[in-house]
Amino acid sequence: MTQQDGPAPSRPAGEHGTTTVEQGRFCLARCTCGWRGPARRARSLARSDAESHLRD
Structure with a gap:
């Protein structure tokens, strides 16, 4: 079973969302x-x- 750490926030196109x-x-x-x-x-x-991924 896969569980997420909360809902994925909506992001403008091209932005990263982790x-x-x-x-x-x-x-x-x-x-x-x-x-x-x-x-x-x-x-x-x-x-x-x-x-770290977001900073890179």
Whole structure:
């Protein structure tokens, strides 16, 4: 089962919107641009991956 960390905010075209998704015991970050972060056991690390992606 996949679970998101809240509703995905609406973004203007071209802007990135990240969310975290749980898959079993792991959590990963995803972006509206198609980017996916590595699977992490800690949600905080997945959120950090998403923040890093937004800065890049």
